[in-house]
Amino acid sequence: MDLALELARKAVENGDVPIGAVIVYDGLKEDSPMGRLCKEKGIQAGQILGSGFNQRNLLGNALRHAEILAIEEACKKIGDWRLEDCTLYVNLEPCPMCAGAILQARIPRLQMAIRNPKAGFCGSVMNILQMKELNHRVEIREGLEAEEARALLQGFFVKLRLKEE
């Protein structure tokens, strides 16, 4: 989560909302397809597979959220679209698109620092990561480095408001 916060700070430099995401290989299912791919490539448990920070404004692209960039990098690194044995760390609760991407990539674990009451789809507005109707469910933990995450996001929005006034 430290690295996610460090990445989030990079987003601020481009005027983007400070969100950073990191995907770590957990190495809990060594006999799974992902486990075998990681073994082949010499990737160890605890190693970072992908990371990203929000670049929506920087790139003029609605889809360049931190989580999406991290998932893309991780898929590229292991050479498969199934990330069945990893944890995604992010400093803010994912939006519908990113929550959907977590489902698509079959990521089993999510660690989020704080909630997004207005647009979070992992427990706030809705929780699409744990629906009985869908064929994939995600374990969610929250609160890791929550204070730092809150200070970073609040600081960003206060500055933005001052700028607009």
Add this chain to the structure above:
Amino acid sequence: MDLALELARKAVENGDVPIGAVIVYDGLKEDSPMGRLCKEKGIQAGQILGSGFNQRNLLGNALRHAEILAIEEACKKIGDWRLEDCTLYVNLEPCPMCAGAILQARIPRLQMAIRNPKAGFCGSVMNILQMKELNHRVEIREGLEAEEARALLQGFFVKLRLKEE
């Protein structure tokens, strides 16, 4: 929708589920930021801004759905992340990730040929495109070339099952 179906057929060649998407500039809000950008670039109403077909298997990337690729191309073409004056055509109801991407890109209109009862998030499992809790809502139409879309998808899955047996 014809072009979406044509693109969907390309996906089959790579063993991907046949889904194609096309984004068309509607030109209904010429004084909007998107309208001004299109005028600057000489883009006319009815012109295609982006298109894509499902490339999940081909690229080993969970996020390379048809709608995502079409949105990325359209954002690139107009140079902004807000696609506020266009219609996205797709032959199958979008999944949570793609529905979320439609929200993120502020796309106002969706035309889908047929529903996806198992994973569609635009009316089937859930409808996240018309939630009062969110700050963007999408007009949805369905049924355009539904028969052809159904035949294409059913044909793909029948062949897949025969192959597996």
